[in-house]
């Protein structure tokens with residue numbers, strides 16, 4: 001299963017808009033996800049730690065994450081919005097990555113979704129239309145401006161990430177500031193007015209000078225740093241001469257199937273290191289090796 005997918009929570013959308021039903025769930029049985037800022041806290045068993053709503057600050061905004069039906073129950077799960085959103089670049093915090101590596105798959109998905117949502121609230125306390133204060137609504141799945149009434153909704157930003165293939169070789173790039181042997185699939189945000197296919201072709205052309213066609217979709221994964229949806233694709237290259245965009249990439253090159261397989265295998269003499277297993281790029285590389293094995 002892809003990382004950050006498979007949360008066990010029932011999102012219970014019908015409860016969000018029903019103020020009475022929501023209030024009815026905010027009782028002593030409800031569970032509050034323990035966060036330190038945006039960092040997860042663990043219990044003694046290495047799972048996500050929970051407390052009760054009584055532990056939330058009196059003026060805290062509470063977001064309704066959903067109903068946990070694990071073990072046959074139906075526990076309402078909430079998270080409190082921290083004072084500040086995520087100011088650090090994605091993947092910048094080694095402690096977060098070591099904590100996430102120990103979480104079960106469904107805990108990781110639950111944490112990722114909660115993190116994106118509470119981070120969005122922490123960074124959207126003012127209206128983008130008029131600058132007025134916004135207040136939480138629909139159990140945390142909306143904010144409304146107290147001045148002009150504009151409604152704001154939690155963001156998910158689409159990003160394409162693509163395996164570009166030319167005669168059995170794969171185009172991978174190394175971002176600026178990445179370690180020497182770290183290569184991954186090219187990626188970029190979808191821009192307004194673009195389809196997924198158009199975004200793939202544009203990003204590949206911009207970053208590498210390669211003309212990509214025949215774009216097909218493989219799989220997607222949420223990436224909660226802060227709120228991307230990674231859409232994994234495959235494309236066929238029409239040319240193989242790389243013209244590097246040095247403002248985006250430190251290097252890009254073609255890798256053979258054997259080289260990618262060796263890297264996935266962790267071989268010491270592999271010419272590259274693969275992306276972390278939580279990243280969809282790792283899944284895509286495995287898909288590519290297996291599809292023509």
Ligand SMILES: [Zn+2]
Nearest residue numbers: 127130145148
């Ligand atoms: Zn406003």
